[in-house]
Amino acid sequence: MSITKSTAVSKLKATLSACLAQVKAGEEIIVTERGKPIAKLIPFSPDHSLLPSHLIEMVRAGLIRIGSLHLPDGFRDMPRPADPQGAGITAVLEERAEGR
Template sequence: MATAGVAQLKASLSRYLARVKAGEELVVTERGRPVAKLVPIRDHEAGAGWARLSAMERRGEISLGSGRLPDEFWDLPRPNDPTGSVREALIEEREEGW
């Protein structure tokens, strides 16, 4: 299994991603200690995510987009959340693993 330091990975990300896409696993190190592992996503794993999203759309829980967002979208002002309640709710949901 290949290893790469964080700085090395940042400098050559495309090259490392190509290796991972080809099936290789990569351990990312920080100051010589392993901190992450990059592994290829198998087709069935990628498809499972879309299947889950499609099921959520059928139940009316979400609406999937139908195209690209216009460039102007990224210039819109962000909503204000001074108390951090939205962020806290998102973190809580992620921890629950819904």
């Protein structure tokens, strides 16, 4: 759930960086002029319509970040972590069996 705050245009001008940091953290800011709302600052998000609502809420709460779909150069050439007991594959197979 996002938090909605309001601020006057004059205060927004003086504290823009701080306001933008709040928006990046998932808050919404209503911009007012002479006490009347004129704009709303909300976090920018690519097409979130494809994401489940619980993930969108986690993004807004700052618990997770959505990936950029870009892997760094050389990523696929990096060594894979060792898993001698097979814990990773076991966890995946258990999740599949449970239908998660």
